[in-house]
Amino acid sequence: MVTLTMDDSTLIGNSVGDPELFASLFDRHADEVHRYAARRLGPELAEDVTAEVFLVAFRSRARYDRSRSDARPWLYGIATNVVAQHRRAERRRTQAMAKVTVDRPGSFDERSADRVTAEQLQPRLAKALTKLSAAERDLLLLLAWADLTYEDAAVALGIPVGTVRSRLHRLRAKVRRALGGIDPFKEEPTHG
Template sequence: MTVETAELDDAELIRRSADDPGQFAGLFDRYARQIHLYVARRLGTQAADDIVAETFLVAFRRRHTYDHEFPLARPWLYGIAGTLVARHKRQEERLLRALSRTGVDPLPEPMADTVVRRVTASGRGRELAGALAALSLRDREVLLLVAWEDLSYEEVARALNIPLGTVRSRLHRARKKARAVLELEEE
């Protein structure tokens, strides 16, 4: 990435890519690693390679529809990746259920972020994986974007193209269900 490209916000890179498609590579340089880690946690590293490539291909093809009012394209890219992840829902559920049964994370990366590592350190990783597997895809998507990717509620709403209130209600429901599963495992 050139110094000039590094100084541009995402919206400007997307705008410039209309005349110079190579400018779009700046977005890939900024976000591919983050999106890869997020998808790998959900579907495994092999699927993540494909999903990341497809995410940026879809974004490139749809760049003319990007709302340039938003200087950061990160939520938009997570939204595209989330749609692609939904297509791989069954693989994700199998991965979480396998972790729940065996306690062995089949990924070279940790299953989750700092919060999950703390839970794992206290011997609760298997239960947490089971709790995640028990959530609906829509609730799990919101919870993971907030917990793993540290997106704000507004960014999640933008990424998933849902109202802010829906983000809040899905997150509340996901946390409540996860807590209930974890409390049952304690008994």
């Protein structure tokens, strides 16, 4: 199929004259956008958010910046705006996660220790997330859940990459303070 060899920019540009081609962009990125939406708002809203993201993208495809071959930052920018419309649901979900207490299992092997620690931190981390501004939360979740680069997050949020870096620096300090000095951003050492 010809659309497999097209980059996102070409595909979007060609879809202006042949709207059915836009379905290939959906096929490429819908699962990823859906996962991001599910993590932000819960699985019950993810399908609707994903549909809204691609509807907005379809309607604005003629204005897409064709110099960008990867549409992911554009789609995540749209997703961030759609999520903002659903922010009350996100806030309720995060507050509920903050109230959850995690029972420590009676026994577990060494491989599950990291997972248990993460589960125990979840309520405190969720509480810390509720105290972040919407802009801070959007940045953190685009980097952590959508796995965007700083540059792609800057495009998605419409801010300079320097702002991404400085905002992230302040954000990390806030979250560390909220977790009593624990750094959830510290990279795990590779075992090898």
